[in-house]
Amino acid sequence: MKKVAGNPYIIKEDSNLFLDSVPLIEIIKKFKTPLLLFLENRIRDNIKTFINVFNSEFDTFHCYYSFKANYLPEICKIVQSEGIGAEVVSLPELKLALKLGFPSNKIIVGGPYLSKKLIELSIKNKIKEIIIYDLNDLKKVNLIAQRYGYIQNICIRVNSQKYKSKLGIKIDPKEMKEFAKIYKNYQNIKIKSILSHYSTQMNNINQYKQNISSIAHNLNLFSEIGINIKNINLGGGFPEATIIPQNQLKLITKKIKSILQQYKVKYKKIYFEPGRYFLGDAGLFITKIIRVGENRWVFLNIGNHICPKFAKCSLRFYNASKINEPHKYKTSIAGIIPTDQDVLAKDYFFTEKLIKGDKVLIANTGAYCLTFSNRFPYLLPKILLIHDNSLNIIFDPHNDGDFSLN
Ligand SMILES: Cc1ncc(COP(=O)(O)O)c(C=O)c1O
Numbered sequence: 001m002k003k004v005a006g007n008p009y010i011i012k013e014d015s016n017l018f019l020d021s022v023p024l025i026e027i028i029k030k031f032k033t034p035l036l037l038f039l040e041n042r043i044r045d046n047i048k049t050f051i052n053v054f055n056s057e058f059d060t061f062h063c064y065y066s067f068k069a070n071y072l073p074e075i076c077k078i079v080q081s082e083g084i085g086a087e088v089v090s091l092p093e094l095k096l097a098l099k100l101g102f103p104s105n106k107i108i109v110g111g112p113y114l115s116k117k118l119i120e121l122s123i124k125n126k127i128k129e130i131i132i133y134d135l136n137d138l139k140k141v142n143l144i145a146q147r148y149g150y151i152q153n154i155c156i157r158v159n160s161q162k163y164k165s166k167l168g169i170k171i172d173p174k175e176m177k178e179f180a181k182i183y184k185n186y187q188n189i190k191i192k193s194i195l196s197h198y199s200t201q202m203n204n205i206n207q208y209k210q211n212i213s214s215i216a217h218n219l220n221l222f223s224e225i226g227i228n229i230k231n232i233n234l235g236g237g238f239p240e241a242t243i244i245p246q247n248q249l250k251l252i253t254k255k256i257k258s259i260l261q262q263y264k265v266k267y268k269k270i271y272f273e274p275g276r277y278f279l280g281d282a283g284l285f286i287t288k289i290i291r292v293g294e295n296r297w298v299f300l301n302i303g304n305h306i307c308p309k310f311a312k313c314s315l316r317f318y319n320a321s322k323i324n325e326p327h328k329y330k331t332s333i334a335g336i337i338p339t340d341q342d343v344l345a346k347d348y349f350f351t352e353k354l355i356k357g358d359k360v361l362i363a364n365t366g367a368y369c370l371t372f373s374n375r376f377p378y379l380l381p382k383i384l385l386i387h388d389n390s391l392n393i394i395f396d397p398h399n400d401g402d403f404s405l406n
Pocket residue numbers: 066069087197199200201235236237238273274275276277367
């Protein structure tokens with residue numbers, strides 16, 4: 001038995017591949033490619049690892065799953081059943097979180113666009129915090145909270161100072177005194193937390209350090225005007241669990257703790273908002289080669305419309321029809337979109353023989369593929385959830401039309 005892509009739920013036994021306890025051959029017999037599959041046990045394991053690692057370092061650690069990484073209801077339901085909170089950016093996501101039974105005090109809501117309806121639904125449901133990306137939104141939230149006779153807790157998202165980052169508030173120290181005066185008039189909001197999210201696929205401790213430095217700097221600015229923010233939120237940005245094994249995650253967690261001490265950051269609670277770490281490696285595509293071109297180019301029956309570059313997944317390709325053959329021959333892999341730009345991988349180590357019809361397994365596609373997918377006019381894949389030896393269709397384009405939320 002050998003793990004494929006470092007994933008304990010993608011197993012090679014002789015020349016057979018197993019997804020959890022389901023033989024791939026059975027899936028291929030039953031379903032046409034392309035298929036998107038999710039491994040429930042892997043999601044649960046990843047969540048448990050993350051929680052154990054962070055709980056062992058931080059006494060006041062809270063975790064909110066970033067819905068945008070994958071908002072399929074069946075996936076969010078699994079996350080909810082593990083007792084994790086929700087971080088949502090939009091009205092459809094908030095409605096889904098409430099429908100799935102995430103407790104209101106475990107939901108945080110915020111984003112670059114806070115519509116009136118989103119603020120109202122948040123306040124009506126007494127969600128934990130509204131995250132502000134623009135100081136002008138404070139006025140809007142205060143007004144609506146006033147109407148409901150409610151005091152809304154607020155989290156301020158500050159700009160992480162990553163090169164060219166446009167998200168979050170860049171606080172001008174010269175304007176802080178003015179802000180303090182205005183804030184005093186807002187009786188229906190209370191700033192409780194500060195958030196800085198730095199980047200994605202962060203495997204270098206310096207990235208975490210930069211993020212903490214931004215939190216420390218901004219906490220000081222607020223404290224100088226008498227606003228002492230209690231909680232810190234360091235966002236997400238962790239790679240897929242197979243890319244950052246448990247011992248490395250543990251190391252990073254310890255470093256985060258020591259950097260916080262180094263910067264003398266005082267906090268009551270510490271929040272994280274992982275997305276990719278929970279389910280990035282719990283998703284995989286099964287596709288097939290539809291054409292073998294010149295110079296070892298192969299064309300698959302999916303492309304960037306559903307496996308987009310924007311998703312920044314750590315893609316791994318395997319010839320599932322020839323899994324025992326050495327994968328050491330440089331091969332370029334193109335998608336189905338009618339443009340030369342649709343390249344999934346260049347010079348990737350793959351099997352020597354490339355045959356039309358070969359099935360190709362693409363690992364690490366659980367996070368952001370659906371979120372960043374677009375509307376090129378190809379049939380969406382069926383989406384299946386595998387748990388032990390059971391297989392459930394959780395999305396069928398023939399019946400469900402689209403997986404988007406509304
Ligand atoms: C504020 C915030 N929190 C959490 C996340 C989740 O990030 P990841 O999936 O990389 O963990 C993101 C992603 O962009 C984000 O912007």
